[in-house]
Amino acid sequence: MSRSRLAADPLRSRGREFSAGGEETRGPRSAFQRDRDRIIHSIAFRRLRGKTQVFVAPDGDHYRTRLTHSLEVAQIGRTIARALGLDEDLTEALCLAHDIGHPPFGHAGEKALDDALQRHGGFDHNAQTLRTLMRLESPYCTHVGLNLSWEMLEGLAKHNGPVTAPHWALAELDRDYPLDLAAWPSLEAQVAAVADDIAYDNHDIDDGLRAGFLKLDDLLELDFVADLWRAIELRYPDARQETRLRELVRDQIGVMVNDVISTARERMKGISSREEVASYQGPVAGFSDTMFERERRLKTFMYDRLYLHSDQTQTAGRAQSVVAKLYAAYEQEPDLMGGRWAAQLPAQEPERSRHIVDYIAGMTDSYAMAQHAKIYGTVPEGLSNV
Template identity: 45%
Template sequence: MDLAVYAVQEATARGRLYPEAESSSGRTPWQRDRDRVIHSTAFRVLQYKTQVFVNHEGDFFRTRLTHSLEVAQIARSIARALRLNEDLTECLALAHDLGHPPFGHAGEYALQEGMKDYNGFSHNDQSLRQVTRLEQRYVAFDGLNLTWESLEGLAKHNGPVLNPDPYLKAYDQYYPLEITSYASIEAQIASISDDIAYHSHDLDDGLRAGLLQFNELKDLPIVGEALYKAQKVMQDITVIEHRDNRLRHEMIRRVIDLLVSDLKKQTLLNLKELNPKNSDDIRYAQMGVVQFSPEVGQANQQIRQFLYKNLYYHWRVNRMSRKGQKLVCELFTILSENMDLLPTEWQRRLEKAQERKQKSGALRVVVDYIAGMTDRYAMEEYQRLTDLAILA
């Protein structure tokens, strides 16, 4: 497929920090990046990391891994429709949550609190650390040695970075990612596909869990319209089994279709107005080009507000989030005060950090260890350290 002129092109790619020979199997640089992400330890453990519901609450709820796969599917379909670099888009969608700690945002809040006096913690920053330092799979370098375009997309897929986290700031000085400009159009698509995926699929999981009810959705923009149309379709079908399940899936499918269709239409309008001649014209534009129409953008914000009020802060979710946050807080406290309890591999990393005689470096090793845990491993590690169970 011929790529649009403003897509990221192989002919103008900026290469890798550590030069490598081209793939002998004929893969593009971004197919190679995607494959490295998929085979990474951080990607594999996403299967046991919380999205909204803690992993052991049920086998059918989404995890960080299934969420990332759903983001990639949505992002790649949009990229194909707009004649963009599908491989780069898919790579960024799959990699966007590699730095998430156990127990979702509850675990992130716990690590932010623990590191508040030492440059804080963010899962976006941690994702970059993961692919540039923490993965240790290759003889010649730490990290995955992803292309410049993949690292750029990870660093600023949410837009220009005006107040970078310390690691991003230091890395950008070492290997400049132009963090004050926008990212490629492929990175922008991966970012907004994340919103589409978690808004629609969190509605799905909330209904499945019984925390949300169909009658609560009828006045919600986009969702209410999709529900109404799904119910009309159901009226003409005599299937009796699993009617609620079928209705839920029909509604969610229509929500995704509406959001994606609007996004493609508005983005094409933005591209026509900008008239970019290459990918740098996208990067140095005055605004992101991948957007919903104003009406759908406002509706999407209302969906977000609804989910925060009725799902993310539901008392049942709050209980499990509070337990997860408490567990991560206590793990951080125990290990930061007793660093000799870290496993041997992490003791070696600790020794290197302590050579620099900075407490923040030693604490960052503790954070790297905890952030890489699955929910299940964090619970088991806490029990090993305390002989207590906190998420029973």
């Protein structure tokens, strides 16, 4: 596939927040390749292997974590980017980094941290991704953060589209290094966002079926899923049910990916520059109207049958309690954090509370549970429901 005129160009990057020398000695890589490599080598990325995707602290090793989810998003994102002639390295880097701001226990942990920071601006995992990569993860001698390219940071800031009311964390970073928050991001960032939707819609189905929270008969209430299933039954009449279920997930991903590619190609025909992408009336790289409606129906189904399942919500409540109690302990006795986190605790609010939340947000599920046990002597039972 030839390179699209609308692709992000690493040779025309807007640069990085901090100037830094020495990069020429570390291999012939583009700016976006360096972004990807900095993400992969970061501590924050490695921690994703221990953070909840759907199921909290699953006992089985076949269930997805934030790390495996991010790798699957990157595979889907690169496939779409290549078909559209976009920059694959930038797309991959955005996909790999998009969930780095998630705290332990997924959305349950996020709710606890948001409650803890209500008087100080709240907590938002997407803004925390930028905060982590621009300020907290600091392996360099000359500057804070990973010093990623402007295009990388813009794409992460606008993972869900233009931002008109930025969270305090994002607003602070945008004041330091403006990211044009009100405009649509690059096509690469749009591809990363829709690849995220495709991955978690379908892989959460896979995990939900494996765990027994979802039943095939219920899933087949969705007519577009039933159509795919009937075709699979005709194609593989003698295959095991488990194998056909995995075929269903693959087919659904393929249908969604092909829809994005064909829809984006059609929309791109009427756009002549990256500036027009930024001012377009909506996402250029996204679902067709028909697929958008189907995907909304699928999400509604998943919330009803999986994410808000009574077993899930009970487990989430216990996980939320763990995070809330960690915050309460560190607020009362900051020395419990230990090391530089305790030593560098700001004296004034809101910086003090935000510092404590930064510490907790970086934890894996297992580390949070270990810290809870260390402080309180035990961990609530039932923190894993699969």
